[in-house]
Amino acid sequence: MIKLILTDIAILTVVSVFFAILLVIAQRFLSNYGILKININGKRDVSVKGGNSLLSSLSEEQIFIPSACGGRGSCGACKCKVIEGGGPLLPTEKPLLTKAEMDSGIRLACQVKVKTEIKIDIPESIFNIRRFKTRIAKIEDYTYDTKGITFELLEPGTISFKAGQYMQLETQPYGKVKQKVVRAYSISSGPQNDKQFQLIIRLVPEGMCTTWVHNYLKEGDEVYLTGPYGDFFIRDTDADIIFVAGGSGKAPIKSMLEDLEVKGTDRKMTYFFGARTTKDLYLTEYMQHFEQVLPTFQYIPVLSHPSADENWNGRTGFVMPFFKEVMRDPKNTEAYLCGSPGMINAVTKALVEMGVPTEKIYYDSFG
């Protein structure tokens, strides 16, 4: 009896091993797509190894499609037009695409796999995005959870960007984290200094990139970033400006103000900085110096949860009720918002209710 059972187990094991080997061989052959061509804008062909995402295949060729969430399929930044060869639309893409986008062949480059020759259309501006080798020149503590980090450019040695744009930072494996990740960070310094730039990075508990930045990165380390990305920059009009950004959302606004300090402007501008307590305030004196050099600018910090012992005598609560103090003509007002999706939604709703046209509300959502 025992002999019979053992024979059965042996036969079963041999059969399982046989099918497992067959599966591995089949997978090897089926997923070996060979070298495939991606045709870009009907002008240029690049040859890539098939089977990888369109996003990573292009990045191997030094063509950097924006990918603020690092290819996780949650930001929608990597949208591009696939004319031929993208395969069927995937369930992971649908939540981030409108009906019109789906109908016109827009896809998420991080989700589309290159399994056959593909034809795509991407904006020419993408070819200006570069990968930079940098060295950390300075790390400054702004608050208990927020650091300012200055990157000195090594190769290429200079960068050209618009105030408000962002970079994508690549981490290195650290501690128990074996893989590299990519995350988006707005440039916080003005574009006049083209040999270095600064980012302001707030620690997210358990966050893969921010833990690396806060706990492992040191002055002198070499770091790679790609960029510049994005269309969050001040439009060239005469409209009044309302900036709203709390936490590390201050980064692109600081860059814009440094740029305006050099260029000069007489536009009426107000920056509402929302924070919980005085512990979350930073660069306050630096923001106040812009009130001196840009006489039409005002900096208004608003605390939502100051405690009695903080002796805070500034504005408290949400920032929205204070907009009416500075709003002259809603129709001729632009808003630049930066931070969490929740804050952006709430502030946009309040501004639209006050009469600010939706198309004049610009934002970078950090979510």
Ligand SMILES: Cc1cc2nc3c(=O)[nH]c(=O)nc-3n(C[C@H](O)[C@H](O)[C@H](O)COP(=O)(O)OP(=O)(O)OC[C@H]3O[C@@H](n4cnc5c(N)ncnc54)[C@H](O)[C@@H]3O)c2cc1C
């Ligand atoms: C265009 C753009 C510009 C950005 N600019 C900046 C900037 O200038 N400074 C800056 O500090 N960040 C900025 N961010 C956010 C940044 O890209 C990362 O999402 C953030 O630093 C978290 O990365 P992580 O790898 O540490 O966390 P992850 O490992 O990605 O996340 C860990 C956990 O925290 C949650 N989480 C992720 N992000 C946040 C958050 N911001 N707050 C609360 N919970 C979160 C996630 O849902 C997850 O559960 C920007 C994002 C975008 C899209």
Ligand code: FES
């Ligand atoms: S990179 Fe964020 S959705 Fe594709």
